[in-house]
Amino acid sequence: MSQVVISVSGKSASNTRLNIQARQFNFVADEPDGFGGTDQGPNPLEYLLGGYAACLNVVAHVVAREQHINIERLQINISGVLDPSKFLGLPTNQRVGLSSIDVEFDVDSDASPAQLEKWIAQVKQRCPAGDNLANGTLLSLAVKVPVAN
Amino acid sequence: MSQVVISVSGKSASNTRLNIQARQFNFVADEPDGFGGTDQGPNPLEYLLGGYAACLNVVAHVVAREQHINIERLQINISGVLDPSKFLGLPTNQRVGLSSIDVEFDVDSDASPAQLEKWIAQVKQRCPAGDNLANGTLLSLAVKVPVAN
Numbered sequence: 001m002s003q004v005v006i007s008v009s010g011k012s013a014s015n016t017r018l019n020i021q022a023r024q025f026n027f028v029a030d031e032p033d034g035f036g037g038t039d040q041g042p043n044p045l046e047y048l049l050g051g052y053a054a055c056l057n058v059v060a061h062v063v064a065r066e067q068h069i070n071i072e073r074l075q076i077n078i079s080g081v082l083d084p085s086k087f088l089g090l091p092t093n094q095r096v097g098l099s100s101i102d103v104e105f106d107v108d109s110d111a112s113p114a115q116l117e118k119w120i121a122q123v124k125q126r127c128p129a130g131d132n133l134a135n136g137t138l139l140s141l142a143v144k145v146p147v148a149n
Numbered sequence: 150m151s152q153v154v155i156s157v158s159g160k161s162a163s164n165t166r167l168n169i170q171a172r173q174f175n176f177v178a179d180e181p182d183g184f185g186g187t188d189q190g191p192n193p194l195e196y197l198l199g200g201y202a203a204c205l206n207v208v209a210h211v212v213a214r215e216q217h218i219n220i221e222r223l224q225i226n227i228s229g230v231l232d233p234s235k236f237l238g239l240p241t242n243q244r245v246g247l248s249s250i251d252v253e254f255d256v257d258s259d260a261s262p263a264q265l266e267k268w269i270a271q272v273k274q275r276c277p278a279g280d281n282l283a284n285g286t287l288l289s290l291a292v293k294v295p296v297a298n
Contacts (some may be wrong), residue, residue, distance in 0.1 A: 005230055006192070012224065014186065015206075037207075045200060087276075089275070
């Protein structure tokens with residue numbers, strides 16, 4: 001299967017606001033007032049979890065078709081708990097990211113609970129965003145400065 | 150530092166489209182035509198990377214202030230490569246998620262290259278979304294079915 005490149009580009013509009021472009025789409029991230037932002041859009045972790053939810057929706061339907069499960073209605077609720085200490089530079093033994101991520105599939109289906117458990121187990125395995133969150137990903141960060149600098 | 154709960158809720162509008170709500174905000178994820186979708190919004194991994202970019206923007210400014218670095222302009226470009234084989238249920242030895250994630254900070258600053266490298270190293274350490282991507286996160290998935298089912 002040929003590989004696919006996924007890319008986004010974000011222009012910093014303030015200390016907290018980023019104007020993000022992905023292909024023909026634009027979306028805005030910001031922080032709420034309580035985090036020093038101007039609350040002009042979802043915050044970064046809301047987009048992260050939203051992307052994971054969206055990935056699960058796609059995979060859920062692919063796997064349901066494979067397993068001959070009929071999904072009449074699906075809502076995906078995701079939450080995580082953050083300790084902002086390390087992000088803010090305060091002493092802590094907590095990790096800087098979400099300590100865990102909980103996903104609830106609120107579903108109407110005529111499938112049995114056992115069939116739905118089998119479905120969810122496969123969905124978890126086959127979700128690209130979930131793999132990147134669960135299993136660690138190599139992140140390479142580089143700075144590009146103007147040649148004349 | 151008190152903990153913060155981050156949560157989103159997505160309603161499945163089609164096999165590929167998810168209508169996502171985070172606090173007062175709504176955003177739409179979909180897949181392009183080539184992936185069986187209707188291309189009504191960024192795809193799931195674009196939101197995932199967009200959320201990471203937005204997180205980096207916030208942390209970049211926090212750390213720049215701490216390190217007395219002046220950032221005049223900042224653009225954050227992120228890309229990753231996906232092999233869709235496993236997602237589609239095809240035989241493969243590739244992981245299902247992005248194989249790696251590359252971040253470029255395109256920056257105008259009067260700081261030296263060495264100062265900027267030090268800045269980026271700290272930004273990488275202090276970014277919550279980056280921690281969740283780099284270091285693995287416990288994902289708990291559960292199904293909720295109607296009581297009357």
